[in-house]
Amino acid sequence: MEHGIKPSYPRIKILEYLITKRSHPTVDEIYSNLVKEIPTLSKTTVYNTLNLLISANIVRVVASEENETRYDADVTSHGHFKCEKCGAIYDFRIDVGALKTDDLKNFKIKEKNVYYRGICEECLDNIENKI
Amino acid sequence: MEHGIKPSYPRIKILEYLITKRSHPTVDEIYSNLVKEIPTLSKTTVYNTLNLLISANIVRVVASEENETRYDADVTSHGHFKCEKCGAIYDFRIDVGALKTDDLKNFKIKEKNVYYRGICEECLDNIENKI
DNA sequence: TTTAAATTTGTAATTATTACATTTTTATTA
DNA sequence: TAATAAAAATGTAATAATTACAAATTTAAA
Ligand SMILES: [Mn+2]
Ligand SMILES: [Mn+2]
Ligand SMILES: [Zn+2]
Ligand SMILES: [Zn+2]
Numbered sequence: 001m002e003h004g005i006k007p008s009y010p011r012i013k014i015l016e017y018l019i020t021k022r023s024h025p026t027v028d029e030i031y032s033n034l035v036k037e038i039p040t041l042s043k044t045t046v047y048n049t050l051n052l053l054i055s056a057n058i059v060r061v062v063a064s065e066e067n068e069t070r071y072d073a074d075v076t077s078h079g080h081f082k083c084e085k086c087g088a089i090y091d092f093r094i095d096v097g098a099l100k101t102d103d104l105k106n107f108k109i110k111e112k113n114v115y116y117r118g119i120c121e122e123c124l125d126n127i128e129n130k131i
Numbered sequence: 132m133e134h135g136i137k138p139s140y141p142r143i144k145i146l147e148y149l150i151t152k153r154s155h156p157t158v159d160e161i162y163s164n165l166v167k168e169i170p171t172l173s174k175t176t177v178y179n180t181l182n183l184l185i186s187a188n189i190v191r192v193v194a195s196e197e198n199e200t201r202y203d204a205d206v207t208s209h210g211h212f213k214c215e216k217c218g219a220i221y222d223f224r225i226d227v228g229a230l231k232t233d234d235l236k237n238f239k240i241k242e243k244n245v246y247y248r249g250i251c252e253e254c255l256d257n258i259e260n261k262i
Numbered sequence: 263t264t265t266a267a268a269t270t271t272g273t274a275a276t277t278a279t280t281a282c283a284t285t286t287t288t289a290t291t292a
Numbered sequence: 293t294a295a296t297a298a299a300a301a302t303g304t305a306a307t308a309a310t311t312a313c314a315a316a317t318t319t320a321a322a
Contacts, residue, residue: 008269008270040317045270060196063195063244065192065244068309069198081235090234092232093234101223103222103223107214107247107250107252107255109248110248111247112246114244115246118239120238139288158278158279173302175301176300176302179300198310
């Protein structure tokens with residue numbers, strides 16, 4: 001595994017889950033799905049591994065207003081949209097660098113997050129079709 | 132109180148705390164400070180009141196990566212910067228409307244959050260002075 | 263193969279938040 | 293004003309997320 005982390009089986013599977021699913025899952029989602037394949041997996045290992053991946057900058061936490069921590073293996077700059085109907089978190093492209101932030105000119109910015117909330121296209125369509 | 136909420140004493144004090152302090156406090160901070168003045172205050176009341184103010188759109192939750200909910204009585208559009216040294220959350224002006232988001236053109240956006248993390252000017256100065 | 267180091271596990275502790283029944287306060291009406 | 297009803301606040305218990313930590317297991321090194 002990259003960044004000097006030893007690639008144990010649980011670690012590989014957890015990162016693989018994040019990369020392939022791209023659902024910005026919670027610890028619970030990761031654990032519930034992987035425990036089928038790795039019956040000895042513990043939730044503590046999921047927490048440990050995610051925190052390890054975060055300190056290695058391979059994984060990021062999705063900023064949100066909810067008190068549910070969601071994880072993302074895409075560490076490139078992009079925004080998140082959470083649908084309040086279906087709960088899904090969508091990625092979207094956004095040029096965060098284009099934003100002028102004079103107020104922070106003497107601050108050291110390490111990470112930028114853009115988080116929107118609303119109703120996704122699919123849920124809007126469903127509402128229309130019900131009428 | 133605005134928006135049809137009856138202005139009880141705890142409600143007034145909680146909103147007043149948010150407006151005057153502007154520190155984006157946690158429930159714990161609000162409770163710990165106000166209980167000095169209102170000895171019968173309960174933490175549940177703080178939670179109830181904040182949730183009430185949120186549904187009335189008088190108060191917003193600050194989006195972040197931490198699992199600590201922080202509240203803000205400034206519901207106008209602005210960004211938040213969290214200093215990882217001192218923990219303070221700074222407001223900054225940002226023109227969120229300037230961001231193009233073609234990916235979300237068929238989505239209904241209800242709320243936009245911009246959250247930065249890094250080191251604030253004051254903490255950077257302190258680090259320099261120690262050298 | 264022995265030994266040491268790293269990783270994983272399970273349980274307990276901590277913390278944040280909500281649920282809910284009871285009490286208190288406030289407003290309404292006789 | 294006194295009785296009543298409605299709203300708000302309180303305290304405790306329940307739930308859920310996360311971390312702490314010691315013991316067990318696995319992996320790597322000698
Ligand atoms: Mn993402
Ligand atoms: Mn603010
Ligand atoms: Zn949706
Ligand atoms: Zn600082």
